[in-house]
Amino acid sequence: MASHRRPKQPSRARVAVLTGAAATAVALTAQVAAHAAPAQPNxxxxxxxxxxxxxxxxxxxxxxxxxxxxxxxxxxxxxxxxxxxxxxxxxxxxxxxxxxxxxxxxxxxxxxxxxxxxxxxxxxxxxxxxxxxxxxxxxxxxxxxxxxxxxxxxxxxxxxxxxxxxxxxxxxxxxxxxxxxxxxxxxxxxxxxxNKLSVADRNAILRGTDAGGTASRSSARVDPSTLPAAAGYAATAVRVALDQQGDPYKWGSGGPDTFDCSGLMVYAYAKAGVSLPRTSQEQATVGTSVGSDWHNAQPGDLVIYFGDRHHVGMYIGNGLVVHAPHTGDVVKTMKVDTLPISTIRRM
Incomplete structure (x- = not known):
């Protein structure tokens, strides 16, 4: 005859011991996770x-x-x-x-x-x-x-x-x-x-390169002899701007050894005997408008970027501009249409 006795229940003491052990395990797991190396940011x-x-x-x-x-x-x-x-x-x-x-x-x-x-x-x-x-x-x-x-x-x-x-x-x-x-x-x-990144990744972001050091924007030093000739004082401005390749970006600076974007334009054209206003927004109002299609640009033209016109570079020919990008970078060239063009001005 089959037994109908109820299964034996664990004692209250045994339950307490098991529950305490589980809690200890959870706490230890949390401590280990807290002291583990932080996840590498994306x-x-x-x-x-x-x-x-x-x-x-x-x-x-x-x-x-x-x-x-x-x-x-x-x-x-x-x-x-x-x-x-x-x-x-x-x-x-x-x-x-x-x-x-x-x-x-x-x-x-x-x-x-x-x-x-x-x-x-x-x-x-x-x-x-x-x-x-x-x-x-x-x-x-x-x-x-x-x-x-x-x-x-x-x-x-x-x-x-x-x-x-x-x-x-x-x-x-x-x-x-x-x-x-x-x-x-x-x-x-x-x-x-x-600071969350490795030094290599940090430099890659600031200098516009990938982790392997390949330039994501055109940044190799350009030889002026490979560019189309500029006319008049624009030729001097282009030469002076290209001579600054490799100089550090520094906000609020207009040379001679560090530059921000508009400061580089002021410096280069001053050497050509042309006075420009200090900001990119003001530079977007001087000279003659060439529209916003870079195919109409000539060497020496100022290319103003973004809707609020807060960045400027100088067209040098061959689809390139020379500019001072941002903090952590240096004066260099990039493709003229890398950033959204607002207007192009001819001095």
């Missing part, structure tokens, strides 16, 4: 983040360049106005002193009624001559007074202009500092991301 994801941060950094750098250019202009203007105010104040003081001297002399000479002085005078001819001089003195006093009022008006206007310029300078300086802080913040963020 290089492509890091590269995408760094590229975005460096693009934002360059946008902030061009804003900094514009603010610095404006601040420099305002500094010069404020100095000139303050010099004018100082000179005006000196002229005002001189006119006031002259007016005081004339008034004092008239008071001393005019204490007696003119007709009585004539009657009492032993020498009427001498008195009449002196009276004529007093009349001229009164005229001089009136002229001096008018000049004094006009000088005061000019001085007040100059003071107002100087105050307005100094107030704008304060605002421009704040914009300058904000842009500088933004640049540094973006660079710190990018460096934090890069």
């Amino acid at each position: 290089k492509d994801e890091v590269k995408a983040q760094v590229d975005k941060l460096l693009e934002e950094q360059e946008q902030a750098a061009e804003k900094y360049n514009g603010a610095k250019e404006r601040a420099d202009q305002l500094h010069k203007q404020a100095d000139q106005l303050q010099d004018q105010v100082a000179r005006g104040q000196a002229q005002l003081t001189e006119l006031a002193a002259g007016l005081s001297a004339v008034a004092a002399d008239e008071y001393r000479q005019g204490g007696v009624d003119a007709s009585m002085q004539l009657m009492l005078s032993s020498d009427p001819d001498a008195y009449l001559a002196r009276a004529s001089s007093l009349e001229q003195a009164a005229g001089t006093q009136a002229d001096t007074l008018r000049a004094l009022k006009e000088q005061q008006r000019r001085l007040d206007q100059q003071k107002q202009e100087a105050a307005a310029v100094l107030a704008e300078l304060d605002r421009s300086t704040q914009t300058l500092n904000d842009a500088k802080n933004d640049v540094q913040h973006k660079l710190q963020e990018a460096q934090t991301q890069l």
Whole structure:
């Protein structure tokens, strides 16, 4: 006859022991996982983040360049106005002193009624001559007074202009500092991301190469003799820009040994005797428009990139531009259509 006895249940003590052992095993597993080597970050994801941060950094750098250019202009203007105010104040003081001297002399000479002085005078001819001089003195006093009022008006206007310029300078300086802080913040963020990678991968991202060191963008030093000839001062600008190949990128720099993108253009064209504005956005408005099709470009043309026009390179022919890419890279060439073209300008 089959047994119907219930299976024996584990004692409560045994259950407690098993549960404690399981918990210990889970805890040990967690500790091992916590002390295990961190997973290698995905290089492509890091590269995408760094590229975005460096693009934002360059946008902030061009804003900094514009603010610095404006601040420099305002500094010069404020100095000139303050010099004018100082000179005006000196002229005002001189006119006031002259007016005081004339008034004092008239008071001393005019204490007696003119007709009585004539009657009492032993020498009427001498008195009449002196009276004529007093009349001229009164005229001089009136002229001096008018000049004094006009000088005061000019001085007040100059003071107002100087105050307005100094107030704008304060605002421009704040914009300058904000842009500088933004640049540094973006660079710190990018460096934090890069520090997650190996040195080789880090350099590959910054220099635009793959892990094997092959250039992902055209970056080999270009021999100018292999390029089509440029015309006029553009030829000098192209030669100077190409001479800077290998020089480090540095935001806010316009040479002679480090450059940002717009600074390289300013430097190269300055050597050709052509003055360019400091930012890529301003450079996108000078010269003659060639449209946005690079096939119409000639050596020396400025190629402005992105919708907000925060990057610029110089077309050198053979479908290439020379440019200063971003922090961690150097002045080099790339294919002209690597980045989205906004406009092309011919100087």
